Amino acid sequence: MNQPVQNMDSDDGIIHISQSRLIALQQDARLFRNKKARVRSHFNGGFLSAFKGRGMEYDESRPYQPGDDVRNMDWRVTARTNKPYSKVFREERERPVLLWVDFRSPMFFGTQQCFKSVLAAKVAALLAWKSSQQGDRLGALLFSEFQHLELRPKGGKSSALQLVKNLSEFSVQSTEQPHLADENKRDSRHALNRLLHVTRPGSLIYLISDFRNMSSQFESTLSRLSRHNELELIQLSDPLETQLPVDGYYRVTDGSTETEVNAFNKNSRLSYQQRFTQHQENLQTLCKKTGVRYLSLSTDQALLDGLMQGNTVKR
Known part of the structure; x- marks a missing residue:
């Protein structure tokens, strides 16, 4: 009996990701144990609350x-x-969980298993499924230079399914947007301001990005949010961002402009590596200063292993 021929998208999971692939991460979510901080409540009774300021009504x-x-x-x-x-x-029985996910242009880069944008969608989907399985109320803020989407925290599996759909759409649509003039693009300030606006005290917030070109208010926003919420910053990167390959001229493009990198020059390779190291160290220092947990993930890591064994900066 002849089997129907299926149209296979060879780019699925590499430069964009389908809803079905993100739904499949439900199984991994059951194996994932996310960390919880325990701090003393300031309210009557003196019991230990699972999260700082968590949902007291x-x-x-x-x-x-x-x-x-x-x-x-x-x-x-x-x-x-x-x-x-x-x-x-x-x-409150249900804790609000917010996922702040970056789909700006620098995220659409990758030389190993996938684009950083695809990794961001997978990380967000896995955390969404885990939150749903734990009975938490799930919300999200997805953004790029071209579009912005807010999902207010809701309970039930339907909220995770809706987010997964939107993550898949962002992973595709952001690659199809026309090139806009700089004055028509939104920077990270808008997404940070909206995060401040929609967050309720006691929330658990995951910030998922490469944290390139963040606005000057990024530090103050983290500081304000961390006073009454639990935050985890998840920095995404690609191996080529951390270190240039040895000996060669390499063309790099963002889809609109192109440049050539000289990897023959030892000083150039060292300077390139130092810039990324400094960027990462600055983020880690900021997290320690503001009491935010830190995790780094690379496009060449297995998702579940990276989340459970990643480099964390504890509170």
Whole structure:
């Protein structure tokens, strides 16, 4: 019996990625154990909250008891009853998880297994499936120079499926956008401002990017977000960005401009390597300063191994 011939996209998973490939990462997500920080809650009860400031919402008011935090006084009820009352808070069952994913032009580069943009989509999809399996509410902010998409945190598998669809679309559409004049392009400031706007205290935020050409407000944004949320910065790179091959002239293009790199010159190779090393060290220093976890992943790494065994800077 003749079998139907399937159209195979040889670029799928390399320069862009299909929804079906991202859906298949559900299996890997079941094997992935993401790290959790535990910090003491500032609210009544003194229990340990799984995440700093995590999803504490008002439950009820009760008569004041010695030892209650005065910051939790319910002044409205106190004034109405002429007796001191304290607010009681309870921990939300579902934690908001936000994925901030960069699809700007520098992400559409790769010399090994895939583009950095494809790796970003895979990382985001795996984290999305893991969050869904843990019962967390999933949201995302996807952006490029040309487009911007926000998904507010929602529970259920449908939120992960919607995000996977959008990740696949961004991995394709960003390669098909016309070249815009610089004044018509959005830089990272817009995406950072939107992240500040949509984030609720107690969220877990993953920032997925190569962090090239970030705006001057990047450090202040990380600092503000980390005060009331858990953050993890996931830096993506390609081996050719870390070190030039020995001896040769190499043409490099971003699709619109082209340049030639001289790898015969030892000083040029060293300078090239030092620029990447300095960029990575600056990110690590910033993460330590702002209390953000750090992870680096390369396009030549196996996804699950890289996420579980990557180089982390702990809080």
